[in-house]
Amino acid sequence: MIYLLPHTITESARRFPDxxxxxxxxxxxxxxxxxxxxxxxxxxxxxQGIEKGDRIGIxxxxxxxxxxxxxxxxQAGGVYVPIDPKAxxxxxxxxxxxxxxxxxxxxxxxxxxxxxxxxNKNNIRTVIGVSELEGVNTISWETVFFASTTFNLPxxxxxxxxxxxxxxxxxxxQPKGIMHTHYxxxxxxxxxxELYQITEKDRIGNHAPIHFDICTLGYFTSPLVxxxxxxxxxxxxxxxxxxxxxxxxxxxxxxxxxxLALVQILQNGVLADRALPHLRWVLYAGEPxxxxxxxxxxxxxxxxxxxxxxxxxxTNACTYYNLPEIPATDDPIPIGQVWKxxxxxxxxxxxxxxxxxxxxxxxxxxATQMLGYWRNPALTEKSLHxxxxxxxxxxxxxxxxxxVKEKDGILHFLGRKDFQVKVRGHRVELGAIxxxxxxxxxxxxxxxxxxxDVEERLKIVAAVILSTNSEDAVKKLRQFLKEKLPLYAxxxxxxxxxxxxxxxxxxxxxxxxxxxL
Amino acid sequence: xxxxxxxxxILEELHGGQSDVEISPEDDLLGSGLxxxxxxxxxxxxxxxxxxxxxxxxxxxxxxxxxVAAMVAYIDRxxxxx
Numbered sequence: 298m299i300y301l302l303p304h305t306i307t308e309s310a311r312r313f314p315d316x317x318x319x320x321x322x323x324x325x326x327x328x329x330x331x332x333x334x335x336x337x338x339x340x341x342x343x344x345q346g347i348e349k350g351d352r353i354g355i356x357x358x359x360x361x362x363x364x365x366x367x368x369x370x371x372q373a374g375g376v377y378v379p380i381d382p383k384a385x386x387x388x389x390x391x392x393x394x395x396x397x398x399x400x401x402x403x404x405x406x407x408x409x410x411x412x413x414x415x416x417n418k419n420n421i422r423t424v425i426g427v428s429e430l431e432g433v434n435t436i437s438w439e440t441v442f443f444a445s446t447t448f449n450l451p452x453x454x455x456x457x458x459x460x461x462x463x464x465x466x467x468x469x470x471q472p473k474g475i476m477h478t479h480y481x482x483x484x485x486x487x488x489x490x491e492l493y494q495i496t497e498k499d500r501i502g503n504h505a506p507i508h509f510d511i512c513t514l515g516y517f518t519s520p521l522v523x524x525x526x527x528x529x530x531x532x533x534x535x536x537x538x539x540x541x542x543x544x545x546x547x548x549x550x551x552x553x554x555x556x557l558a559l560v561q562i563l564q565n566g567v568l569a570d571r572a573l574p575h576l577r578w579v580l581y582a583g584e585p586x587x588x589x590x591x592x593x594x595x596x597x598x599x600x601x602x603x604x605x606x607x608x609x610x611x612t613n614a615c616t617y618y619n620l621p622e623i624p625a626t627d628d629p630i631p632i633g634q635v636w637k638x639x640x641x642x643x644x645x646x647x648x649x650x651x652x653x654x655x656x657x658x659x660x661x662x663x664a665t666q667m668l669g670y671w672r673n674p675a676l677t678e679k680s681l682h683x684x685x686x687x688x689x690x691x692x693x694x695x696x697x698x699x700x701v702k703e704k705d706g707i708l709h710f711l712g713r714k715d716f717q718v719k720v721r722g723h724r725v726e727l728g729a730i731x732x733x734x735x736x737x738x739x740x741x742x743x744x745x746x747x748x749x750d751v752e753e754r755l756k757i758v759a760a761v762i763l764s765t766n767s768e769d770a771v772k773k774l775r776q777f778l779k780e781k782l783p784l785y786a787x788x789x790x791x792x793x794x795x796x797x798x799x800x801x802x803x804x805x806x807x808x809x810x811x812x813x814l
Numbered sequence: 815x816x817x818x819x820x821x822x823x824i825l826e827e828l829h830g831g832q833s834d835v836e837i838s839p840e841d842d843l844l845g846s847g848l849x850x851x852x853x854x855x856x857x858x859x860x861x862x863x864x865x866x867x868x869x870x871x872x873x874x875x876x877x878x879x880x881x882v883a884a885m886v887a888y889i890d891r892x893x894x895x896x
Contacts, residue, residue, distance in 0.1 A: 358845065382847060406846045532844040532876045535851040539876045565871045776830070784850060 300456040301479045303372040305486065305520035306332050313497055317525040320547070321361040328523065331364060334441075336448035338369025338402070338425070341441050345400060345423050349374045349452050350459060352396040355507060356380050356389070356403040356411065358531050362426065362438070363507050366402040367461075367516055371479075374450055376459045378474075379508035384783045386413050391472060392464055393419050396671065403427055404438075456480040462671050463510055465610055465724045466786060474671030475610050484664035485613045486517040488636050492617065493551065493578050493604070497523035500575070502544060504529050504554035509722065510610050511582055514553050534558065541567035548575045553606075555722030556586040557754060563594050564752075573598055582606035582614065583722030585710070587753035588627045595623045607632035607710065610724070611680065611695050613665040615639055616708055632701070632710045639663035641708075642694055643701060648682070658714055659701040660694035667695070718747050720755050723785045730759065730788065733781050737774060739765045744797055744805050745788060759788040760810060762796060816865075816889065820882050823860050828853040839883040854879065861885060867892045 299308055309318065310332035318328045326334070342353065353370045355377050357363050370377040378396050380389050392398070393414070403411055403426040415421050415433045424430060428437040460479045464472040489495065495518055503515030503526050515526035527547045533539040541562045544552060552559075559581060562568060579594075579601055586605065595603055608614030618633025635641045643657040644650060651657035660682055669677035681693040700711040718725055727745040734743035741764040747755045763770055771791045778787045798809035821837050828849060829835045835848070843849040849857060858869055858879065867889065869878075878888040 358847070383850065406842075410847070530845065530876070532842070532880055535844055535854050536874050536876055536879065538872050538874050542875070565874075567872055784852075 299483065299521070301371065301454055302460055302482050302517060303335060303368050305483075305517070306335055306368050306372075309497075309520055309523040313523040316497060316523055318520065318523075319361055319364040319526050319528060321359070321528040322530060324361050326361060326364065328520075331368065331520075333446040334365045335368035335372045336446050337441050337444040338365055339373035339448045339450075340444045341425065341436060342369065342373040342375060342400065343448075343451070347373055347375055347400065349454065350376055351400075352376045352378050352398050352462065354378050354380050354393060354396070354398040354401040356382055356401045356407055356414075357426075357507070358382050358404075358406065359506055359528055359534070360404060360530075361528065362402070362404055363528065364516065364526075367507065368520075370402065371460055372448060372450070374452060374454050376462060378462045378464075379506070381506065381508045381783065382407050382410060385780050386410065386417070387780060388472065388783060389414055390417050390419060392474075393421065395472075395474060396462060399423065400425065454479070456483065457668075459668065463508060463610055466726050466729050466783070473673060473676065476668040476671050477613065478668055481613060481665050481667065482513065482517050483521070484638065485513055486521040488638065488665065489514055489518045489614075490522050492636060493580070495519070495522050495524055495551065499524040499550045499577075500548055501526045502529065502547070502549040502552040502554075503527065504534060504540070504552075504558050505722075509583075510613050511553055511555070511722070513613060514551075514580070537561035537565035538567045541565060541571075544568065544576065545571050545573060550575050551578045551580065552576065553580040553582070555583040556581045556590070557584075557721055559594055560587070560590045560752065560754075563590055563597070569597060573601065576601045578602050578604060580604045580606050582608070584719040584755070585629055588624045588630060589753070591620075591630065592624050595620070605630050605632060607708075608661075608665075609695070609697050609699070611667045612661045612663050612697070615641075615661045615663050615665065618707070629710065631707045633707055635661070635663070635708075639665075640692070640694070642682070642684075643703060644682070654702065654704060656700055656702045656711060659697045659699050659708070661697060662692050662694045666693075718755060718757075720747065720757055721785050723783070725757065725786045727757070730757065730778070730782065730786055733778060734759060734761060734774065736781075737777050739763050739767065739770055740774070742797065742805075744807060744810055746807055746811050748811065756790070757786070757788040758790045758792065758814070760792050760794050760797065760814060763793060766793075816886050817882055819864065820857070820861070820885055824849060824853075824857065824882075827860070828856065837882065839886070840881050842880055843882070844880065861889060865889050865893065 310328040314329040317325050318331045319326050353375045355366045399420045400423045423434045425436045456479045462474040501515050501519050505511035519526040603620045605618040606614050607616040616632045618631045640662045642660040645657050684692045698714045702709045730745040731743045741762040743761045745759045798806040
């Protein structure tokens with residue numbers, strides 16, 4: 298019976314031992330290989346003395362090792378925490394401390410950054426995947442692959458136990474850890490497998506890094522059904538022409554990414570003249586797809602169906618909209634309907650259900666829902682809305698903070714309730730960037746907002762009032778932000794202004810400010 | 815020499831002249847994190863301006879831009895064909 302995520306590997310290794318499970322560049326692993334290697338890593342982790350629920354950091358870029366790391370850690374009864382190697386060391390350090398991480402799973406390419414991390418004051422004692430690093434115990438992948446290929450867990454793990462923690466930016470500027478269980482992960486896998494009729498014959502293109510939950514289609518759904526996940530390299534995600542080649546030459550049947558990757562492939566023109574007879578589905582999530590680009594892409598890939606997937610990381614995903622036809626207008630694409638095993642509410646400010654067709658906040662109660670925020674019960678409680686049934690049983694609904702309107706059973710997304718925005722698929726709290734800017738000595742006040750560029754892509758712009766002016770203020774601020782924030786949250790433009798337009802109470806008039814700039 | 819010129823650009827412009835960064839012509843720039851995606855776009859712009867070439871969209875690929883050596887080979891071909 299499959300009730301833990303690594304069971305998907307064991308089961309597919311039994312049913313399809315020689316089928317390709319994960320592929321990266323020219324390297325590929327069959328289900329038998331993945332099972333062996335996850336057992337080897339689990340054994341090595343146990344020899345390091347890990348206990349049930351210990352958090353293990355994954356410090357890898359897109360690579361074949363990501364699959365071994367995820368399933369090896371889970372097989373060992375640990376909880377994996379993806380850490381973006383492109384994020385500033387200070388952010389990695391925060392995650393490592395916040396989760397009490399003692400072991401990292403990595404790769405030789407991260408050697409330099411790891412050596413910076415281990416120099417910081419933290420509890421990292423072992424790094425797997427690199428060799429000979431000063432001040433820390435290291436175990437190379439070669440050593441891991443000499444370990445025993447069988448592994449028996451010395452304690453019990455249940456489906457409600459933690460499987461992974463993904464961090465997103467928080468409103469106070471501190472990232473918050475979103476806890477997911479084996480159950481939420483498997484629920485997602487089962488729901489998506491049925492919804493898109495995914496089988497062992499599918500080849501899924503995985504574009505997202507593992508700290509972004511879009512990747513769970515490739516890492517959870519695919520092993521559940523015995524399909525193959527083709528992991529796009531970091532380099533491929535930079536070059537649309539290479540990404541397009543990957544879709545065509547790997548005969549992908551399902552593609553899932555943020556819209557931007559698809560817009561870039563479209564604009565590059567690399568697939569304009571190529572038939573893609575294998576591509577059944579294109580799934581996109583993370584931000585709205587500008588209809589003009591979606592229309593052009595659907596015209597080009599006429600044999601492919603498109604699905605708009607929506608859901609905050611707290612729910613993994615929760616709604617979908619399979620486009621019935623090529624959009625005729627530039628109206629935003631609906632987020633559609635909630636999927637199975639999921640309930641929803643649309644509430645007004647006072648917490649009452651809105652009248653049919655009225656705008657309100659979307660609340661979700663789903664099998665794919667998080668357990669809560671890591672070590673933050675106050676925030677968890679604040680984010681939930683309890684509903685008591687006539688049986689006395691209570692259900693916790695997650696407040697998405699997104700405003701929606703329902704029309705004919707279809708949900709339409711209208712925007713964030715607060716300042717949280719999505720930029721290139723990443724959730725960004727504008728307030729957190731402002732807080733970060735104001736933290737700099739030379740800054741008096743800061744206002745951060747988004748504008749749409751010519752490609753209708755959201756970009757972050759900061760307006761800053763300086764307390765002490767200097768010639769290279771913008772350059773210094775940018776460097777300062779880069780050390781504090783993930784790259785995608787660093788404003789693309791920083792403008793120095795004398796003052797902001799304000800209301801009579803002194804509050805910044807954001808609308809007027811955006812218009813003025 | 816072209817190779818060194820590109821390496822210097824990466825060191826000076828993309829790394830702000832940090833002294834502890836070393837780049838060899840065969841290093842996988844994106845894979846090793848030596849260059850980020852936005853940095854790569856700036857680097858391609860620099861290669862275009864510096865060599866008087868225009869990199870066609872279909873030429874912006876891993877094969878042509880993964881390493882400094884690959885870029886130099888690409889620039890040579892582009893100049894000869896141009």
